[in-house]
Amino acid sequence: MHVRPAAAAAAAFLGFTLTLLGGTASYAATGPGSAAGPLGLGGPVVYAHRGASAYAPENTLAAVDLAMRLGFAWVENDVQRTKDGELVVIHDDTLARTTDVEQLFPDRGPWKVKDFTAAEIARLDAGSWFGEEYAGAAVPTLRQYLDRVQRNRQRLLLEIKRPELYPGIEEQTLKVLGEAGWLDPRHVARRLVVQSFSADCVRVVHGLRPDLVTAFLGTPPVADLPRYAEFTDRINPWHTTISADWVAAVHGLLGAHGRALEVDTWIVDDAATARKVQEMGVDGIITNAPDVVREAVGGF
Numbered sequence: 001m002h003v004r005p006a007a008a009a010a011a012a013f014l015g016f017t018l019t020l021l022g023g024t025a026s027y028a029a030t031g032p033g034s035a036a037g038p039l040g041l042g043g044p045v046v047y048a049h050r051g052a053s054a055y056a057p058e059n060t061l062a063a064v065d066l067a068m069r070l071g072f073a074w075v076e077n078d079v080q081r082t083k084d085g086e087l088v089v090i091h092d093d094t095l096a097r098t099t100d101v102e103q104l105f106p107d108r109g110p111w112k113v114k115d116f117t118a119a120e121i122a123r124l125d126a127g128s129w130f131g132e133e134y135a136g137a138a139v140p141t142l143r144q145y146l147d148r149v150q151r152n153r154q155r156l157l158l159e160i161k162r163p164e165l166y167p168g169i170e171e172q173t174l175k176v177l178g179e180a181g182w183l184d185p186r187h188v189a190r191r192l193v194v195q196s197f198s199a200d201c202v203r204v205v206h207g208l209r210p211d212l213v214t215a216f217l218g219t220p221p222v223a224d225l226p227r228y229a230e231f232t233d234r235i236n237p238w239h240t241t242i243s244a245d246w247v248a249a250v251h252g253l254l255g256a257h258g259r260a261l262e263v264d265t266w267i268v269d270d271a272a273t274a275r276k277v278q279e280m281g282v283d284g285i286i287t288n289a290p291d292v293v294r295e296a297v298g299g300f
Contacts, residue, residue, distance in 0.1 A: 043299030086118035
C-alpha cells in the first residue's frame with residue numbers, strides 16, 4: 001500500500017500557490033548554503049525524484065502531476081533510448097520491474113529498453129505494478145514528459161541514464177529539449193538541470209551547450225573536485241557518502257559558470273536524514289517523498 005503522509009495536505013496548498021507564483025528557484029540565485037533559501041524561505045530545494053514516486057508509479061505523468069498537486073516545482077527523471085531511436089523516460093535499462101513487458105512479450109527477455117521499439121513500449125502498462133488505480137499508465141516519451149512538465153509550470157532535473165549504452169544520446173537529448181522549447185534563455189536560466197553518473201556525459205553536454213546547468217552524480221574525493229568544476233555546476237552525491245566538511249569543500253570551488261558549486265543529495269525519504277543533510281549544508285534534497293522532506297526542513 002502507498003499512502004500519502006497526512007503532513008502533505010497541510011503543506012500542499014502553500015506549496016502549490018508558490019509554484020503558480022513562479023515556483024522553486026535554485027540556490028544558484030542565492031548562493032550555496034544560503035539560509036534564506038528560494039523565495040526567501042528557509043530550507044534546501046526539494047526535488048521530487050521520478051516525480052512523487054513514493055505515492056505514484058515512478059517516471060510516469062501521474063507522478064509528475066502528483067508532485068505538482070503537492071506543490072513541488074522541481075521533478076527529476078531518467079532518460080533512455082528505444083531500439084528505433086525514441087527517447088523515453090524510465091529508470092532501469094530493463095522494462096521488467098516497472099511494466100508488464102514479461103506478460104506481453106514473454107520470449108523477449110531480458111527485456112532491455114534498447115531492444116524494444118517505441119511502439120512496443122507504448123503498449124506496456126507502467127502503473128499496475130504500483131497500484132490498481134494506476135493501471136494503464138504509460139512509459140512516457142521524453143517529449144511527452146517535457147510537455148507535461150511545461151503544462152504544469154514545473155522545472156526539470158533530467159538524468160541521462162547509462163549513456164554508454166546509447167551513443168550520441170547527449171546530442172539527441174539536447175535536440176528534443178530544443179524542439180520542446182526547453183533551451184530558450186528562460187528555461188536554461190531557471191528551469192533545467194542536466195545530470196549523469198557519467199563524467200564524460202556531463203562533459204559532452206557542457207561542451208555542446210555551455211550555458212546549461214549540469215550536475216555530476218557521485219562523490220568525488222576532495223582532491224579531484226577541481227577537475228569536475230571545469231565542466232559542471234553541481235556535485236550530487238548519495239547522502240550516506242558525505243559529511244559537512246565534504247560539502248564545504250564543494251562549496252569552496254567555483255563551477256563551470258563561475259558560481260560556487262552546489263550539492264543536491266539523494267535519496268532522502270525520512271525526516272531525520274533530511275535534517276541531517278540540511279545541517280551539513282546541502283543546497284538541495286532529491287526525494288521520493290517530497291512532502292516528508294518539506295515538512296522536516298522547510299524546503300520548496
